[in-house]
Amino acid sequence: MTAATAASGAPAAPRPPAAAHAHAAGSAEDEAQHRAQDLVGVPLSEIERTTAENAARIQRETGARPGKARLRASADADPGVSGRWSPVVNTPVVPVFTAVLPNGKVLIWDSVGDNAAESYPVHDFTRAMVWNPADDTHKRVDLQGTNLFCAGFAHLTNGNILVAGGNANAQLAGTVRTYVFNWQTETWTRGNDMASARWYPSVTEMANGEEVIIGGGPATAEVYQTNGAIRQLTNFTKYSARIYPFMISRPDTQLALFGPYNPGYTITTAGNAAITGTANRDTITRDYGSFSTYDIGKTLVVGGGSITEDGVAKRATKTAVIVNTNTGLNPAVTTTGSMSAGRRQHNATVLADGSVLVTGGMTSAAVNMGVDLNAAVTTAELWNPVTGQWTVLSAADRIRQYHSTAALLPDGRVMTGGGGICGVCMTAGYLEKNIEYFSPPYLFKSDGSGAPADRPAITAAPASIGIGAAFTVTSPQAASIGKVGLVALADVTHSVDQGQRYIPLKFTVSGTTLTVTGPPTGGVAPPGHYMLFVTDTAGVPSVARMVQVAKAPTPLMSPLKNSTGKCVDIPSSALAARTYLQAYTCNNTKAQALTRFTDNTLRVFGMCADVPNSNFATGQRIWQYGCNGTGAQTWQFRTDGTVRPVRNTALCLAAASTANAAQVRIVTCTGAALQKWTW
Known part of the structure; x- marks a missing residue:
């Protein structure tokens, strides 16, 4: 495909699939449009040259640089109210794919590099860099052998970045x-x-350190195991669309998939998988919307779509909903406040205090689904999880739409960048090969002076912490700390951050010491590196310390095995609820992938091991039942x-015999082998 053909049309994102095929790949026409939109087969050197020529022509004709915001906050605006944007910093790579690393640097890549034009459409190269936000320096780390454009990615337990899929050729494979x-x-x-080729998949880490890969063409999900092997989830074939799905690990260690289409699913990812819940999120197809997990089991889903809203057709919605996965196998969905303007192609970024910042985007899909500079939104908006309301903040210098990203940094700022690399982008002269930093209001004094806030400090913290385990943090300002929280490192592209979450932690204070309790489950905090922030009662966060969350002391999603x-x-x-448990030869299937929670429940498929009718009598069989917080579902796990x-x-969990399919029941404790269990 030549630059001329790529730029000739006004390509659009895939149309929402019909309800009967909600997550199927788009039609041939959709895929052709999507291919043109992403300029598949066009070298970046040609994209940049053509875009720059068009940008110069448009600036001569209009006096305005394409991509530059038309609205900026006044120079004397109070950053303690509206925040503050940095000057624009040019980069050698367009920030289309952004992953924050455990050392505070950022891995960024875009697409094929500056090889000779005649060598394309062979996609055997990816232009990449490691960016250091501390001093705006970089190191090129280009990848030879493939093009990682349109891949999915997420952090592994050790902080490395797993990248799955990408772009094979000009035919959109x-x-x-x-x-x-x-x-x-x-x-x-x-x-x-992988077993199948993928383009636009998402990747999510689970409580046991495995990475689930969904979407991007094939319907069957796959799992990247901790040993590097990949297995198929043959019992989950519900999402094949070539648009990044919205998904996150649930507190109960299952996977929640909740967008952009309806319906959503709760999935046990052990073994070959099982769908344990199916429910609609809302009535809107939120393509190119964004989401952010801001509390344990709670995710804000905001914007996206192309609907009739406020009497105007083909508008991006300004509405937002909260998806709560604490409530059972099917999440509870509630509405929250709406943004001041609809947005799609924006980014929702969880901040150091658990609030959510939205940046960039466009209000309309009438002209184009990915880029419309005349419909740009450049003001940031901040969502308060306590009130559910939004506050409009200052405006960026540059328009951030299709192929832009935003990520929270350890110093509490948000790094935004990118935009461009599409057919209509070239025609419009739109290519943002640069970044801007946004300093939220919490980094400034609230007295109107515009001076930096006095920040609490973490002077000591452990390098690693455990699930449910206590650890100590030292801060001279401990007495004034109002929040302690973990924030997962960003893995963001195409409005979807595949890793971010804020996890509030319980704590007590004594002198300069905070005694903090680790996350309640590995579903809340899959193992890996997190930013640890303390926030004072005035709402000012510290600079983060990096900590590594380990797997639970008793493994999650693991078999409970007796000594026989x-x-x-x-x-x-x-x-089904009321299914009686049995003892069976250990086989590493999902039927034996139990999770021991810090609330002393024992769970599988989102249900709890339960003593029927609270009949604590010797010989009573045990079944699985919906978790209800009663004493019939709480257990002691003793060192013996x-x-x-x-x-x-006085009663112990026991197998009735050594035979397969033996009943699991409670009996008088005797110390017998059938009553001894290990994880």
Whole structure:
């Protein structure tokens, strides 16, 4: 495809699929439009040259630089109210894909590099860099062998970046390849191939350190295991669309998929997977909307789509909803405040205090689904999770729409960048090969002086913390600390951050010491690196300390095995409540992937091991039942290997015999092998 053909039309994103095929790949026409939109097969040197020529022509004709905001906050605006944008900083790589690394630097890549034009459409190169926000320096870390454009990616437990899929050729084919970027050596390594080629998938880490890969063409999901092998989730085939799905690990260690289309799913990802819940989020197809997990099990989904709103057709919605995965297998969905203007192609970024910042985007899809400089939104907006209301903040210098990103940095600022690399972008002269930093109001004094706020400091913190385990943090300002929280490192592209979340932590104060309790489950905080912030009662956050969250001391999504070699098992992986548990040969299937919660429940498929009708009598069989917080579902896990109901600790969980399919029940504790369990 030549630059001329790429720029000749006004390409659009894929149309929302019909309800009967909600997550199927788009039609041939849709894919052709999408291919043109992303300029597949056109070298970046040609994209940049053509875009620059058009930008210069448009500036001569109109006096305005394409991509430059028409509205900026006045120079004397109070940054303690509206925040403050930095000057624009040029970059050698367009920030289309952005991952914050455990050392505070940022991995950024875009697409094929500056090879000779005649060498394309062979996609054997990716232009990449490691950017240092501390001094705006960079190191090129280009990848040879493939093009990671349109890949999915997420952090691994050790802080490295797993990248899945990408762009194979000018025909819009995905790739089966995976790569891992080592953040310490700043080098790439090729991983195992997936079963199917993917283009626009999402990747999410789970409580056991596995990475789930969904979307991008094939319907069958896959899992990148902790040993690097990849298995297919043959029981989840509900999402194949070539648009990044919205998904996150749930507190109960299952996966929540909740957008951009309806319906959404709750998925057990162990073994070959199981769908345990199906529910609609709302009535809007929120393509190119954004989301941010701001609290335990709670995610803000905001904007996106092309609907009739306020009497105007083909508008991006300004509405937002909260998806709460704490409430059961099907999330509860509630409305919250609406933004001042609708947006799509924007980014929602969780901040150091758990509030959510929205930057960039466009109000309309009438002219184009990805870029319309005349419909740009350049003001930031801040969502308060306590009030559910939005506050309009100052405006950026540059328009950020299709192929732009935003990510929270350890110093509490948000780095935004990118935009461009599409057919209509070239025609409009729109290519933002640069970044801007936004300093939220919490970084400034509230007295109107515009001076930097006095920030609390973390002078000591552990390098690693555990699930549910206490740890100490030292701060001279400990007495004035109002919040302690973890923020996961960003993995953001195409309005979707595949890693971010804010996790509030419980704490007590004594002198200059904060005694903090780690996250309640690995579903809340999958293992890996997080930014640890303390925020004072005036709302000012510290600079973050990096900490590594380990897997739970007793493994999550793991079998419960007795000393005769049998595991607690759900017969035939049944999803129904009141299914009695059995003991069966350990086989590493989803039927044996139990999660021990810090509330002393034992869960599988989102349900709890339960003593029926609270009948604490010897010989009572145990079944799975909806978690309800009663004493019939709480257990003691003792160091002698016994598992005992809290309501009657003279009884022990036991298998009836060593045979397969033996009943699991509670009986008088005797110390027998059938009553001894290990994780």
